[in-house]
Amino acid sequence: MKPGILQLSPILIPAISERLNELYTVHRLFEHEDKGAYVREIGATIRGVVSGGHTGISNALMDQLPALQVVAINGVGTDAVDLAYARERRIAVTATFGALTEDVADLAIGLLIATCRGICSGDRVVREGLWAQNPHPGAIPLSRRFSGMRVGIVGMGRVGRAVATRAAAFGCPVSYTDLHAMDDLPWRFVADVRELARGSDALVLAAAADKAEGIIDAAVLDALGKDGYLVNIARGKLVNEPDLVAALQEGRIAGAGLDVFVDEPNVPAPLRALDRVVLQAHRASATVETRTAMGEMVLASLAQALAGQRPENSLTT
Numbered sequence: 386m387k388p389g390i391l392q393l394s395p396i397l398i399p400a401i402s403e404r405l406n407e408l409y410t411v412h413r414l415f416e417h418e419d420k421g422a423y424v425r426e427i428g429a430t431i432r433g434v435v436s437g438g439h440t441g442i443s444n445a446l447m448d449q450l451p452a453l454q455v456v457a458i459n460g461v462g463t464d465a466v467d468l469a470y471a472r473e474r475r476i477a478v479t480a481t482f483g484a485l486t487e488d489v490a491d492l493a494i495g496l497l498i499a500t501c502r503g504i505c506s507g508d509r510v511v512r513e514g515l516w517a518q519n520p521h522p523g524a525i526p527l528s529r530r531f532s533g534m535r536v537g538i539v540g541m542g543r544v545g546r547a548v549a550t551r552a553a554a555f556g557c558p559v560s561y562t563d564l565h566a567m568d569d570l571p572w573r574f575v576a577d578v579r580e581l582a583r584g585s586d587a588l589v590l591a592a593a594a595d596k597a598e599g600i601i602d603a604a605v606l607d608a609l610g611k612d613g614y615l616v617n618i619a620r621g622k623l624v625n626e627p628d629l630v631a632a633l634q635e636g637r638i639a640g641a642g643l644d645v646f647v648d649e650p651n652v653p654a655p656l657r658a659l660d661r662v663v664l665q666a667h668r669a670s671a672t673v674e675t676r677t678a679m680g681e682m683v684l685a686s687l688a689q690a691l692a693g694q695r696p697e698n699s700l701t702t
Contacts, residue, residue, distance in 0.1 A: 386410070388691050389430035391450065394437040396459060398673070401680030409433070409687070424449050433457065433687045438480070439649065439667070441465020447474065455690030457683045460670070461485055462620065464594055468701055477699040479686035483543060484678040489669040490547030493589050493618045494555075496642025497536075499663045500614055501529040501587075506660040529612075529639065532556050537585030539578060539600075540592025540619065541567055548589050560584060563592075582608040587616065594620030601625060606632040614640050618669045621646040630655045633662060644669045 390409040396402050405411055412431070417423040428449040436442050438460030444467050447453060455477040456466060463480055471478045499505055503526070510516050510525060536552040538545045538561040549559045549572055559572040562581045566574035575581040582588050582605045590601065601615065602625040609615065615638060617624055626647045632638045633655070640661035646652050649667055656662050670676065686696040695702050 388432045389427065389452075390433045390435060390687065391424075391427070391431045392435045393442065394435075394440045394459070396435070396676075396680055396683075398677050398680050401677065401684065404684060405435070408684070432691055435459060435683055435687070436466075438462030439465060444470050447471065447476065455479065455687060455696060457686040457690075457696075459679055459683050462594070463700060464620070472701040475702065477686070477690045477696050477702040479682075479690075479696045479698040480700065481679040481682040482698055484682055485670040485675055486543040486547050488672050488675045489544045489591075489618050490551055492644060492665070492669040493544075493548045493591065493616055493642075494551045496616050496618070496644065496663055496665070497534075497587055497589070497614060498531050500616070500640040500642040500661070501531045501534070503528045503660075505663050509660075529614075533558075534586040535560070535584060537561065537575070537581040537588045538572075539563075539581070539588065539590045539623075541570065542591065542593065544618070545589075545591035546570070548591055552589075579605050579608045582606070582613070583610075585609065585613065587614040590615070590617040590619040590623050592619050592623060594623050598622045599625040601629070603628040603632065606638050609638050611637055611639060613638050614642070616642040618644045621649065626653060633659055 387410045390411050392411055392413045394415055412427050414420055414423060429451060431450045432452050432454050434442055434456045436456060436458055438458055442456050453476055458480040461480050461482055463478065466478055468478055507525060532555045534557050536557045536559050538549055541561045541563045545561060552559055560575050560581055561572055562575050562578050578600060588609055600623055606628060630653055633641060642663040644665040645667050652664065682698065686698060689696040
């Protein structure tokens with residue numbers, strides 16, 4: 386009999402889903418209306434869980450899975466999993482570290498360029514026929530050059546480093562903040578995020594959000610200033626969203642590029658209404674290449690754990 390796997394969120398790469406089905410008896414919880422009843426029915430047979438970073442898994446659900454050996458997160462965020470509790474239960478919790486780096490960093494730079502250059506608002510002007518109605522060169526406001534901007538990065542893990550490399554290729558002086566300075570980096574370390582913002586034209590959030598919340602608040606945004614831009618490709622909860630909305634509405638910062646939000650998929654209406662904000666639906670890793678690599682890592686984690694091995698990407702065993 387094939388091991389039972391409980392899948393809490395979809396996998397969008399058909400080939401990965403097919404292999405999952407070939408190897409395991411897959412129970413797709415997200416397809417059931419009465420999830421509690423379904424878990425009570427099949428919970429004792431479940432040896433592995435596949436979930437997403439945003440979905441995670443609750444302690445209550447883990448308690449209903451007495452044979453659980455591994456939770457394979459199809460993403461890098463683990464803030465929706467109680468790692469300490471999983472460690473007590475000797476459950477391996479894995480994530481797809483490294484698979485997302487290049488695409489997430491690409492989108493960070495893309496959001497910054499799109500925001501500075503007004504690419505999305507310019508697109509709407511053309512699509513809505515407004516250019517033809519008013520073809521005068523001054524009808525569309527001038528935009529901001531990205532090359533050479535001072536870029537401050539919050540969080541110098543894999544993604545932060547990849548963003549820094551890309552920004553440096555555009556001639557951007559790079560500074561960063563993290564828990565401590567890193568000797569292997571050529572960029573300037575700034576211990577305080579407010580000071581980092583004060584010395585930056587753009588602030589890019591690439592930090593893990595497991596223990597941080599609301600660190601980008603009114604004081605940081607004021608330090609960034611009326612000509613500064615914020616990009617968030619990390620986690621929505623890093624930003625105090627009401628403070629961000631107020632700063633944008635009052636012109637205390639110049640714009641923002643956002644892939645993540647506090648209460649997804651509910652994006653505050655003021656953010657959706659502002660031309661100086663470029664929005665994405667938490668899609669920084671949403672390429673065929675990255676999602677395939679992530680799926681391969683999920684399959685590897687399941688196979689290793691169910692074979693009695695420590696999964697390569699385990700955070701808890």
